[in-house]
Amino acid sequence: MFKVLIADKLSEEAVRIFSDNGIEAIVKNGLDESALIEELQDYDGLVVRSATKATKKVIESCKKLKVIGRAGIGVDNIDLEAATNNGKVVMNTPFGNSITTAEHAITLLLSTARQIPFASQTTHAGKWEKSSIKGIEVTGKYLGVIGCGNIGSIVAQRALGLQFKVLAFDPFLQDKKAEELGVEKVSLDDLFKRSDFITLHTPLTEKTKNIIGKESFSKMKKGVRIVNCARGGLVDEDALKENLESGQVASAALDVFVNEPPKDSSLLGTKNLILTPHLGASTTEAQEKVALQIAEQISDYLKTGAIMNAVNTFSLTAKEYTSVKPYLSLCSQLGGFAGQLTENAIKSIQVEFEGQASEINTQPLLQTIIYSLLKPTMDNINVINSILVAKSKSIEISEVKHQKQSEYQTCIKLTVTTDKQNRSVSGTLFAGKPRIVEVKGIEIDAGLSAHNLYISNEDKPGFIRDLSKVLADNKINIGTFNLGRKKSGGEAVALISTDSEIEKTVIESIKKIPLVIQAKYLSFNEQ
Structure with a gap:
């Protein structure tokens, strides 16, 4: 369990x-x-x-x-x-919690516009500050939304309902999506220049850290109001305090902080600053x-x-996983096949997806191929980090999808380039089971088992006789025997499944057969 x-x-x-x-x-x-x-x-x-x-x-x-x-x-x-x-x-x-966080941002925007917390606090204290508390209307004002993804889009929609004019800065926001939302896509500097209110809804990265900082405030309208319900660190807290005190920023509201809780923050006690304890997602x-x-x-x-x-x-739904699972087995075999045969440093990896294979989510397939390919020679590699590890080794990775004419409904081809050669291997699915259909440009039709012998050889009489003798002498039973060749008398390949592991001494004996170019024992988990 x-x-x-x-x-x-x-x-x-x-x-x-x-x-x-x-x-x-x-x-x-x-x-x-x-x-x-x-x-x-x-x-x-x-x-x-x-x-x-x-x-x-x-x-x-x-x-x-x-x-x-x-x-x-x-x-x-x-x-x-x-x-x-x-x-x-x-x-x-x-x-x-997207709706909840978006609603909290809208609440804080309205609170900064009407000084709600201060009005409540002073009224509780027995004061009547009606004449000194003057807010502004939001109708017709410009709201700048930094980050117009899931939460930012909801904020924009709610704000439009309040008759804000919405400006959006997001490098990933497509023009069509901006049009559908009813927002104006702008540069960050333009957003700073035109916005009456600014709200942040972007992740914290090296690029977004202090996206609102000392220089940013100088580009903004005097009296701007700022809300951050996203991540602490997007706003330079010291610079915000300075600009609140100078009046450049009329009011601000923070639900997130660089350090949480902000016990020693210089922001505490700052006038016209609303602070909430990371309540963005806090609804039942x-x-x-x-x-x-x-x-x-x-x-x-x-x-x-x-x-x-x-x-x-990568992400896969349960339904997607069911359809992709046979391909994962195929990719594991293709990568493992090439990985166990490759003896020199890899320079580049190309994976081609043909037919039906090009129509599914290929990211998990690509990661599985690269993991299986590099696993025989690299430590600390797994399916999740395989592409990162490959790139860290300066291995070039390319992915090609096409619907070109093929004798197979679905096909995946892996080409590995080293300093000394290019090696390709292709596979398909037959009745949901992986099949190898090409090696080094030579057509073949073979299924792989736990124990396999791969041989490239000259296509001349005597090879099968000599090979069979070595295997028989070492009591190795053949399960399947598959052959392929480019032309009569040229290079050929053999893929042979056996009932048991083949020892190195036996492989060395096979290599000594006059017509053999390469011989390798290949092992795979049972599929």
Whole structure:
């Protein structure tokens, strides 16, 4: 039975979902790093929110751990690089709290416009500040949305309903999508120049860190209002304080901070600044949604291999996984075949997807091929980090999809280039089972088993006789024997499945057969 640790407070419904899927879910909150490592040794999955840190040490110390699920969007508390390098899938729930976070941003925008917190505070104190509290209308004002993805788009739609004019900066926002949303796509500088209000909805990366900083404020309208419900670090907090005090920024609202909680922050006590304790996702509905979603996603992954909302590898729904699974077996064989035959440093890898293979999600296929290809010669490689490892070794990777005429409905061709040669191998699916149909441009039709002998040889009489004698003398039984050649008397290849492993001494004897060019024992997991 699979086991999952729920390390942060989560809806009890999540435990029920795991149980319904035959997965044991244990709830233990508040574990520090050492306690988490000790507890996780026997677990397949880990569920966190924002409190528990899945550090590099935690990830590297828990060999059995397969998947880490974040009930929410941000994964700042998970070391993605360590997870990727160690083959752990990291999932989040990007849609469960989208509406909730967007609504919180809208609430803060309106609060900055009308000084709601200050009005409430002073009225509670017995004061009547009616004459000194003057807000502004939002109707007809320009709202600049930095990051117009899932949450940013919802904010834009809600803002349009309030009759804001919406400007959007997002490098990934397509013109057609901007038109559908009813927003004006602009540059960042143009957004700063024209906006009366600015709201941020972008991840924290090296490019977006302090995207609103000292220089940014100087480009903005005097009296601009700023809201950040995305990630701490997008706004330079010291620069924000300076501009609030100078009046360049009329009001601001932050739900996220560089350090949380911001106990020693210079922002505390700043006039015209609304602070909330990371409440973006804090509604009953949102917490229920993300708990149910992450439990379903992890259950699907552990039971079927389906990967949903992964942040460090490809994603596949359960339905997609079912259709892709036979191709994963084929790709594993193609990569393993070439990897076990390749003896020199690899310069480039090309994978061609033909026919039906070009119409499915090829990312998992590409990663599987590269992993299987490099596994015989590289340590610390897995399906998840395979492309990163290849690129770190300066191996060029290219992917080609085409619907050119072929005798096969579906076909995948792998070409590996080294300093000394190009080697190609192609495969197809027959009745859902992998078949090798080409090696080095030579047509062949062979299935691979656990134990295989690959030989390239000169196509001349006597080869099969001499080979059969060596195998018989060493009591190696042949399962299948498949041959292919370019032309009579030219180069030929043989793929032979055997009932047992072939020792190195036997391979050396085969290499001594006069017509043999290359001989290799190839092993594969049973498909």
